[in-house]
Amino acid sequence: MTYIPHWLEKRYDLTPEKTAIQLKDRTKIPFSKLRQDSLEMAGKLNQIGISQNDHVALLSKNSYEMVTIIHAITYLQATVVLLNTRLTANELLYQYEDSESSFFLYQDDLEEKGTEIQKKHPDQMYSIQTIKQQQSKSFAIPEEMNLEDTFTIIYTSGTTGFPKGVQLTYGNHYWSAASSALNLGLYENDRWLAMLPLFHVSGLSILVRSLLYGMPVHLHESFNLEEAFREITEEGVTIASVVTIMLEQMVDQLGHRSIPDTLRCFLLGGGPAPKPLLEKCKSKDIPVFQSYGMTETASQIVTLSSQDALRKLGSAGKPLFPAQLRIQQEDEGSNRPHETGEIMVKGPMVTKGYYKREEANRKSFDQNWLKTGDLGYLDEDGYLYVVDRRKDLIISGGENVYPAEVESVLKEINEVQDAGVVGTEDDKWGQVPVAFVVGRENQKMDKDRIMEYAGTKLASYKVPKEIYFVDTLPRNASKKLLRSTLLEWTKGIHNHDES
Amino acid sequence: MTYIPHWLEKRYDLTPEKTAIQLKDRTKIPFSKLRQDSLEMAGKLNQIGISQNDHVALLSKNSYEMVTIIHAITYLQATVVLLNTRLTANELLYQYEDSESSFFLYQDDLEEKGTEIQKKHPDQMYSIQTIKQQQSKSFAIPEEMNLEDTFTIIYTSGTTGFPKGVQLTYGNHYWSAASSALNLGLYENDRWLAMLPLFHVSGLSILVRSLLYGMPVHLHESFNLEEAFREITEEGVTIASVVTIMLEQMVDQLGHRSIPDTLRCFLLGGGPAPKPLLEKCKSKDIPVFQSYGMTETASQIVTLSSQDALRKLGSAGKPLFPAQLRIQQEDEGSNRPHETGEIMVKGPMVTKGYYKREEANRKSFDQNWLKTGDLGYLDEDGYLYVVDRRKDLIISGGENVYPAEVESVLKEINEVQDAGVVGTEDDKWGQVPVAFVVGRENQKMDKDRIMEYAGTKLASYKVPKEIYFVDTLPRNASKKLLRSTLLEWTKGIHNHDES
Numbered sequence: 001m002t003y004i005p006h007w008l009e010k011r012y013d014l015t016p017e018k019t020a021i022q023l024k025d026r027t028k029i030p031f032s033k034l035r036q037d038s039l040e041m042a043g044k045l046n047q048i049g050i051s052q053n054d055h056v057a058l059l060s061k062n063s064y065e066m067v068t069i070i071h072a073i074t075y076l077q078a079t080v081v082l083l084n085t086r087l088t089a090n091e092l093l094y095q096y097e098d099s100e101s102s103f104f105l106y107q108d109d110l111e112e113k114g115t116e117i118q119k120k121h122p123d124q125m126y127s128i129q130t131i132k133q134q135q136s137k138s139f140a141i142p143e144e145m146n147l148e149d150t151f152t153i154i155y156t157s158g159t160t161g162f163p164k165g166v167q168l169t170y171g172n173h174y175w176s177a178a179s180s181a182l183n184l185g186l187y188e189n190d191r192w193l194a195m196l197p198l199f200h201v202s203g204l205s206i207l208v209r210s211l212l213y214g215m216p217v218h219l220h221e222s223f224n225l226e227e228a229f230r231e232i233t234e235e236g237v238t239i240a241s242v243v244t245i246m247l248e249q250m251v252d253q254l255g256h257r258s259i260p261d262t263l264r265c266f267l268l269g270g271g272p273a274p275k276p277l278l279e280k281c282k283s284k285d286i287p288v289f290q291s292y293g294m295t296e297t298a299s300q301i302v303t304l305s306s307q308d309a310l311r312k313l314g315s316a317g318k319p320l321f322p323a324q325l326r327i328q329q330e331d332e333g334s335n336r337p338h339e340t341g342e343i344m345v346k347g348p349m350v351t352k353g354y355y356k357r358e359e360a361n362r363k364s365f366d367q368n369w370l371k372t373g374d375l376g377y378l379d380e381d382g383y384l385y386v387v388d389r390r391k392d393l394i395i396s397g398g399e400n401v402y403p404a405e406v407e408s409v410l411k412e413i414n415e416v417q418d419a420g421v422v423g424t425e426d427d428k429w430g431q432v433p434v435a436f437v438v439g440r441e442n443q444k445m446d447k448d449r450i451m452e453y454a455g456t457k458l459a460s461y462k463v464p465k466e467i468y469f470v471d472t473l474p475r476n477a478s479k480k481l482l483r484s485t486l487l488e489w490t491k492g493i494h495n496h497d498e499s
Numbered sequence: 500m501t502y503i504p505h506w507l508e509k510r511y512d513l514t515p516e517k518t519a520i521q522l523k524d525r526t527k528i529p530f531s532k533l534r535q536d537s538l539e540m541a542g543k544l545n546q547i548g549i550s551q552n553d554h555v556a557l558l559s560k561n562s563y564e565m566v567t568i569i570h571a572i573t574y575l576q577a578t579v580v581l582l583n584t585r586l587t588a589n590e591l592l593y594q595y596e597d598s599e600s601s602f603f604l605y606q607d608d609l610e611e612k613g614t615e616i617q618k619k620h621p622d623q624m625y626s627i628q629t630i631k632q633q634q635s636k637s638f639a640i641p642e643e644m645n646l647e648d649t650f651t652i653i654y655t656s657g658t659t660g661f662p663k664g665v666q667l668t669y670g671n672h673y674w675s676a677a678s679s680a681l682n683l684g685l686y687e688n689d690r691w692l693a694m695l696p697l698f699h700v701s702g703l704s705i706l707v708r709s710l711l712y713g714m715p716v717h718l719h720e721s722f723n724l725e726e727a728f729r730e731i732t733e734e735g736v737t738i739a740s741v742v743t744i745m746l747e748q749m750v751d752q753l754g755h756r757s758i759p760d761t762l763r764c765f766l767l768g769g770g771p772a773p774k775p776l777l778e779k780c781k782s783k784d785i786p787v788f789q790s791y792g793m794t795e796t797a798s799q800i801v802t803l804s805s806q807d808a809l810r811k812l813g814s815a816g817k818p819l820f821p822a823q824l825r826i827q828q829e830d831e832g833s834n835r836p837h838e839t840g841e842i843m844v845k846g847p848m849v850t851k852g853y854y855k856r857e858e859a860n861r862k863s864f865d866q867n868w869l870k871t872g873d874l875g876y877l878d879e880d881g882y883l884y885v886v887d888r889r890k891d892l893i894i895s896g897g898e899n900v901y902p903a904e905v906e907s908v909l910k911e912i913n914e915v916q917d918a919g920v921v922g923t924e925d926d927k928w929g930q931v932p933v934a935f936v937v938g939r940e941n942q943k944m945d946k947d948r949i950m951e952y953a954g955t956k957l958a959s960y961k962v963p964k965e966i967y968f969v970d971t972l973p974r975n976a977s978k979k980l981l982r983s984t985l986l987e988w989t990k991g992i993h994n995h996d997e998s
Contacts, residue, residue, distance in 0.1 A: 002847050003845075003867075004820070004821040004846070004847070005820075005821070005822075005823050007820075010820060013817060013881060014804070014817055014820070015804075143823075144823075174821075178677050178681065181680060181681065181685060182677065182680065182685070182711055182712065185684075185685045185686060185687055186680060186681070186684045186685040187684060187686065188684055212681055212820060213681065305513070305514075318512060318513055319504075321503070321504075321506075321509060321513070321711060322503040322504070322673075323504075324504050324642075324643075346502075347503070348501050348503070368502075382512055
């Protein structure tokens with residue numbers, strides 16, 4: 001077992017006066033204040049009863065308070081369960097109970113999201129305002145962190161339709177942050193723009209890097225085009241984590257403006273980027289580093305380095321220094337160039353497994369190799385090209401939509417006998433889910449009612465944007481849904497619409 | 500257990516064409532060639548019988564071949580025992596046998612150093628030229644390294660007079676290199692000057708950093724003032740590992756020349772630096788980063804960062820991110836500012852222990868804290884000031900001399916009844932050892948004979964530069980030698996000389 005000093009204590013010891021967080025209004029919060037505020041928050045959380053090994057669910061949009069709560073939970077040696085603010089009350093209840101959380105902390109204006117948890121666990125609900133009014137109860141500041149302890153649980157769905165809690169240890173996060181520096185370099189003037197949600201690992205990982213590097217994070221509630229430009233052109237941001245939709249908007253709206261040299265990296269995650277976008281960036285000298293990663297890998301595990309960004313356009317790059325990558329081909333072989341197969345990854349930043357999911361863990365791991373379910377190939381130089389995320393995965397505005405999860409909700413509706421969901425291209429969101437629905441005999445079907453029901457059960461980005469009624473769904477001999485046929489159907493409909 | 504990809508394979512995969520090693524004659528060797536040559540060397544070493552878990556002693560001055568042998572040994576998953584070229588044949592035999600090595604590889608012009616090993620293990624001797632003439636025997640290239648496997652054994656003495664083999668794992672070296680980057684930053688144009696011996700951890704660690712960072716090492720056989728200037732002013736070296744004597748010579752000889760901005764760090768190890776030197780560097784804008792470390796910590800474990808280099812002149816800084824530091828004070832307390840005590844360190848770069856030295860390991864560790872035996876204090880901001888290396892340690896030109904080891908050799912001489920060794924100041928070497936010797940009754944004593952004998956047993960830097968005959972040595976009630984009194988005697992002699 002490896003121990004390191006508590007990471008915020010350590011950073012406070014090293015560079016107390018350096019800026020830890022810079023807010024939208026340009027307020028600069030040094031590590032000394034971040035530490036003080038996090039310790040105070042920890043005292044208040046301790047007052048409401050949070051202590052070592054508790055699972056604490058947190059529902060919040062990005063804010064400075066959210067950052068202090070996350071650090072406070074590390075001081076109490078508890079585990080934070082990060083909840084997506086776009087989920088419905090039902091989805092949140094599921095994740096809350098599945099993670100065996102015993103505290104639900106929520107941003108005050110998200111109170112209605114907690115209604116289902118409220119019904120069943122009324123004494124476990126705490127708004128952030130309520131917490132702030134607590135007295136502080138003293139506790140012993142831990143000197144060390146055990147790298148094998150679980151820091152975060154973040155839910156991700158899968159082919160089963162049931163979201164699973166990805167456990168990430170302090171070690172997973174540490175190795176991820178330290179390895180990213182080996183790849184991207186580490187400059188004295190680095191400042192990282194965080195406009196992605198902290199409840200996703202893509203946002204959260206920026207906070208950990210800030211601690212290891214002693215680097216300011218420019219924190220925003222969400223992506224805003226003009227704010228992003230301002231941060232880059234006026235505030236000296238050197239690295240920005242982005243998903244395709246953000247980068248597209250920035251490039252489209254660049255106009256006469258240019259990206260200054262101080263911005264040395266757009267770290268692009270969240271699914272394969274369209275080649276025309278990458279080419280446009282290349283022609284405008286915009287430094288885009290494509291990457292590949294997932295919650296299970298504590299953010300990027302494969303990244304294209306600066307030397308290769310132009311030469312290997314469209315590639316996600318090579319695995320970070322301590323990580324490994326393999327393409328498992330169907331005939332049990334692996335790594336033949338230009339032959340597509342399942343992407344397998346391994347390394348000290350990879351999760352030890354899903355919380356309480358023995359069977360899923362057995363299926364997802366092969367001797368410490370994580371079977372991602374995503375498809376890709378290596379070129380002759382060993383660079384990864386991601387062909388498709390998990391065969392059926394829909395990525396809509398950077399959020400993952402798992403068709404099986406949507407289908408399972410649709411099938412709860414009385415009138416629905418069968419349902420199949422696939423993604424179609426969308427100018428704004430990249431992809432959106434659409435559903436093919438088979439009704440029960442003699443039952444009247446109503447599109448609006450289906451959508452309304454789905455909307456109560458599913459985050460809005462998961463609700464099908466279109467419902468098509470059909471007599472039967474294409475299934476193979478073993479009754480497996482043939483999504484490729486559904487995809488062809490959507491193209492047929494699309495062509496029909498245009499004609 | 501944590502596995503990472505084999506580090507040279509990984510670096511080759513990431514940046515095959517980048518320069519790994521630049522030689523004195525400006526030859527640039529890319530990682531692809533370093534890998535190829537190391538693999539070829541591994542095949543030859545395999546041919547002579549080296550295989551997994553073997554201990555392989557290596558005696559060589561810095562050279563490209565030495566680098567390939569070190570990497571070749573990692574390919575064979577053996578352990579390299581790095582021998583100091585300044586040791587005598589007897590000292591080498593001791594380390595060879597104590598480390599349970601079964602191969603002795605030596606640079607051809609160091610053959611005479613192997614005479615004692617030759618006598619006892621004639622079939623285990625291989626000159627590098629002999630090895631190069633071998634056929635290659637194929638072996639499976641390991642894909643991974645287990646961070647808990649031992650990579651190196653390097654000997655260091657102690658208070659007992661018997662050198663002990665410090666085991667350093669791949670993990671120790673990995674954490675050291677990755678943590679150094681978090682402290683010093685990592686720039687695309689970094690190039691590290693290595694003029695310190697690779698058989699010391701201070702030199703060897705540069706090779707590991709090169710692999711993790713994808714960074715060129717400018718490798719020299721030894722320190723040369725003019726070559727150092729040339730590397731810094733013409734070849735773009737950005738970081739140079741130095742000991743005090745090297746830095747002093749450079750500053751003294753700087754003359755009208757200046758150190759260009761490209762050199763961003765002189766990493767200064769090997770004992771506390773004289774304050775006048777640090778002040779001179781400060782006045783000339785020479786970026787000196789003082790550090791504290793030892794073989795047991797896989798090089799620096801405490802380093803003064805750039806922000807603090809000027810503000811905390813004379814301090815060795817703060818422990819690297821994953822490392823911890825404590826000052827153990829005599830009354831069982833610790834860490835009171837400005838109060839001197841024993842320096843204790845902990846972290847994933849600290850050795851798991853001395854090879855086959857259970858008792859020394861019990862004495863040297865306190866729940867994973869290494870008791871360094873060195874003395875220091877923290878200031879009010881927690882910065883380390885090293886007061887004195889291990890009470891009796893003499894540092895001569897960057898090499899450690901342990902008085903107990905020298906005394907034990909002197910006492911082997913028939914005519915010598917007792918001996919005490921201390922260090923005196925020396926303009927060239929910083930310190931040199933001198934001996935006080937008590938003769939046996941009625942035995943004639945001869946300075947030259949004593950020195951000659953010591954010279955056959957001890958590396959020349961350990962041989963006392965002066966021998967003083969005395970009637971008795973100052974010892975306390977429990978017969979412990981009072982070195983402080985000997986030190987006063989040396990000052991008396993010195994004053995007497997001048998008067």
